[in-house]
Amino acid sequence: MPGFTCCVPGCYNNSHRDKALHFYTFPKDEELRRLWLKNVSRAGVSGCFSTFQPTTGHRVCSEHFQGGRKSYLVRVPTIFPLRGVNERKAQRARRPRPAVAAAAAAAGEESQAEGGPPDHSYSLSSGTTSEELLRKLNEQRDIIALLEVKMKEMKGSIRRLRLAEAQLREEIREKDRLLHAASAGTRKRHGL
Numbered sequence: 001m002p003g004f005t006c007c008v009p010g011c012y013n014n015s016h017r018d019k020a021l022h023f024y025t026f027p028k029d030e031e032l033r034r035l036w037l038k039n040v041s042r043a044g045v046s047g048c049f050s051t052f053q054p055t056t057g058h059r060v061c062s063e064h065f066q067g068g069r070k071s072y073l074v075r076v077p078t079i080f081p082l083r084g085v086n087e088r089k090a091q092r093a094r095r096p097r098p099a100v101a102a103a104a105a106a107a108g109e110e111s112q113a114e115g116g117p118p119d120h121s122y123s124l125s126s127g128t129t130s131e132e133l134l135r136k137l138n139e140q141r142d143i144i145a146l147l148e149v150k151m152k153e154m155k156g157s158i159r160r161l162r163l164a165e166a167q168l169r170e171e172i173r174e175k176d177r178l179l180h181a182a183s184a185g186t187r188k189r190h191g192l
Helices: 030-040 081-094 098-113 130-190
Strands: 023-025 059-061
Touching: none
Parallel strands: none
Antiparallel strands: 023 059
16 A cells, blocks of 8 residues: 555554544654654564664654644654553453452462462463563564554455456456357358
8 A cells, every 4th residue: 555554553544545644753863762662562572573673664643642743742652542452451351350259269268278379370470570461462462463464465465366357357258259259250251
């Protein structure tokens, strides 16, 4: 697709399609650039974006800035709706229901009384910190965003190939019709 596409994971705004939006390059100032990279969540993540260094082609759309525009006062992108949705879902999943919480507490007391570890202790290694979990979560979000972009590109390729196939089939039908008409005319001339 022509134009610039926003480089924020999960954002597919495009300057060619979304004319009302503005697209900003990463700043040259080192401190501002570091803040942008941190907020965009592509720098410092091990995995597919661990070496992400934005070029002049990488843009961030105005939807990620307070007030919908970068200005002298608003210099760093801070609005990331996709990230907020995922965090709210995670918070909802973590919040136990009262009945379940009471049952889990009773089971935890029983297992601790028996000398066993508390329930679900196996889900995290003892050295896992919240920063590591957040890093892993962001890494997976980046991978998902990359796969979504690739899937969108593949769907576009499939659509173009199907159109080309339909055009080629139509050309073949037209040539078959002309060939059939020409061979019928030749038979008539020869009296067959």
